Amino acid sequence: MKKQSWPLHDVRHWLEPGPVVLLSSHWQGQNNIMTLGWHTILEFSPSLVGCMISAGNASFSRIRQSGECVINLPEASMIDTISRIGNCTGDDVDKFAEFGLTTEKSDKVSAPSIKECFGQFECRLYDDAMVDNYNFFIFEVVAARVNPQPEWPQTLHYVGGGVFRTDGDVLERKALFTKVS
């Protein structure tokens, strides 16, 4: 994969459809990964993403204390790894080693990116005002890169109960948009 820079104001192209993502983090010499499905775009510029990271995850305190993470976008073909990452804890397991994933140096954060994922969105914690009450982290995406091919990779969308849906057809209705955003 030869990933290319992606405009920060258009991170929504990848995350708004609601894909399952892998959050990678780094704290006190240890890397970790978690699977996440509860996130939403919040703003174009600055490029803000909100993530609900349950406090039960080993990643919760690591991300809060380091103030950084990377949102990695995996293709649907990684479904087994995605499922397994979500069903063990970084307190017991080095998930990069356990699942044969490769750390890739990030541009702007100390958290590593996951080389096998086709998209990476490096994040800094922007506002933690909702963390105590809702475990809801507001991140600013400070660097983004995506593998340019295929144009429409298959991602996963979680529905609970160990079941995912993939992406389907692409439908275009530009003519109905008065201001395209």
Place this chain on the structure above:
Amino acid sequence: MKKQSWPLHDVRHWLEPGPVVLLSSHWQGQNNIMTLGWHTILEFSPSLVGCMISAGNASFSRIRQSGECVINLPEASMIDTISRIGNCTGDDVDKFAEFGLTTEKSDKVSAPSIKECFGQFECRLYDDAMVDNYNFFIFEVVAARVNPQPEWPQTLHYVGGGVFRTDGDVLERKALFTKVS
């Protein structure tokens, strides 16, 4: 459609995959509808959903003042209506009349549901602490119902620029989940 009640703690089944939804609202005798793509599940019980409703929408103040709305889930076949609703304003147009949609009385909120949508999640404003800074509304889903067939309806996922993706295949990996949630 014969919609059936859906468990409040499992609203995530429908909203976690990231579908485009239609928010219906009611304030001072007027109904309105807006198209929304920026939302995330926040909690199972109480059933919480966070929605970023841009302050430029006519719905913003109506939903904030009434403290209520309905998240309606449309099938992908409504793509033209979904696009058009997102590209006009309730200040100028009665969107139910303009787009031939039918109001359906809701169970617990005064905002009407949209009969043509296959799922309805009635919401009360639960926390507006993030509205001033981020236009981010935290709603509690207080009633939910879904048409039971088809089991896997096609929804839309917006990517910007007047382009949507639909849903694809259903993949099951229950065996890899230690605790199914």
